[in-house]
Amino acid sequence: MSTLLEINNATLKFGGVVAVNDLTFSVDEGEVYAIVGPNGAGKSTVFNLISRFYDPYAGAITFDGHNLLDRNADAVADLGIARTFQNIELFDHATVLQNLLVGRHRHRNTNLVQEMLFTPKVRREEKRHREAVEEVIDFLDLQPYRDKMIAGLPYGVRKVVELGRALASGPRLLLLDEPASGLSVEETQDMRWWIDDIRKQMGITVLMVEHDMGLVSGVSDRVLALADGAKLAEGTPQQVQSDPAVIEAYLGAGAA
Numbered sequence: 001m002s003t004l005l006e007i008n009n010a011t012l013k014f015g016g017v018v019a020v021n022d023l024t025f026s027v028d029e030g031e032v033y034a035i036v037g038p039n040g041a042g043k044s045t046v047f048n049l050i051s052r053f054y055d056p057y058a059g060a061i062t063f064d065g066h067n068l069l070d071r072n073a074d075a076v077a078d079l080g081i082a083r084t085f086q087n088i089e090l091f092d093h094a095t096v097l098q099n100l101l102v103g104r105h106r107h108r109n110t111n112l113v114q115e116m117l118f119t120p121k122v123r124r125e126e127k128r129h130r131e132a133v134e135e136v137i138d139f140l141d142l143q144p145y146r147d148k149m150i151a152g153l154p155y156g157v158r159k160v161v162e163l164g165r166a167l168a169s170g171p172r173l174l175l176l177d178e179p180a181s182g183l184s185v186e187e188t189q190d191m192r193w194w195i196d197d198i199r200k201q202m203g204i205t206v207l208m209v210e211h212d213m214g215l216v217s218g219v220s221d222r223v224l225a226l227a228d229g230a231k232l233a234e235g236t237p238q239q240v241q242s243d244p245a246v247i248e249a250y251l252g253a254g255a256a
């Protein structure tokens with residue numbers, strides 16, 4: 001299996017806090033890789049480094065052989081990296097369909113003048129975007145919500161729409177920031193099937209941050225446990241969950 005994403009010796013400090021500390025890991029094409037860790041371990045910061053919201057203080061990040069540190073956040077999306085956010089970021093006063101069309105933004109090859117004149121090229125492109133989005137709507141069973149405003153939708157549905165918006169961009173790597181947070185047991189189970197299908201049917205590589213160990217063990221090939229910004233353990237979900245250092249850090253020594 002080939003390596004898709006590589007983080008090498010990345011360090012990021014916020015004032016005196018070392019949020020990510022000399023961290024090295026890599027994600028293989030086609031796998032589901034999870035990052036777990038207690039609050040403040042540095043998980044979101046790792047995502048923000050990959051998305052290029054933050055610059056590392058030291059280290060290297062490459063995606064499919066491209067140096068990500070040479071690129072800004074938009075250019076990273078253009079390479080095929082899409083993400084969801086811990087606090088869902090959708091346009092509340094737009095429909096599900098409109099939000100998913102926003103996910104197609106990186107594929108737009110027409111300019112404003114062409115769009116205003118609605119040229120044949122624009123029409124063809126529009127059709128292509130619609131088809132891609134309709135596929136995602138079908139895939140995630142979002143038909144009943146297609147023309148509904150985001151603001152009126154239950155939290156669990158909004159979470160699926162956010163996943164859909166990221167998928168609509170046609171990514172090679174999907175970054176999921178706590179996909180199960182705030183979901184019921186049934187919704188978490190559904191999320192597990194979506195993630196499984198995204199990998200198996202769409203062939204998309206998934207890197208996720210997640211607290212729900214049931215979801216992590218159910219869906220991940222490999223898990224990285226972080227503590228204080230550094231790697232505590234890495235391996236299969238079973239290996240990581242039974243690692244004494246992980247048990248100590250996450251559950252307290254008494255829980256072993």
Ligand SMILES: Nc1ncnc2c1ncn2[C@@H]1O[C@H](COP(=O)(O)OP(=O)(O)OP(=O)(O)O)[C@@H](O)[C@H]1O
Pocket residue numbers: 014017018019037038039040041042043044045046
């Ligand atoms: N913008 C920031 N400015 C200053 N400190 C920050 C900033 N972002 C994160 N930190 C600090 O960096 C450390 C890592 O934070 P981070 O949010 O990455 O952890 P996390 O593992 O994602 O936590 P959680 O599970 O609560 O989301 C923490 O000590 C946090 O307080």
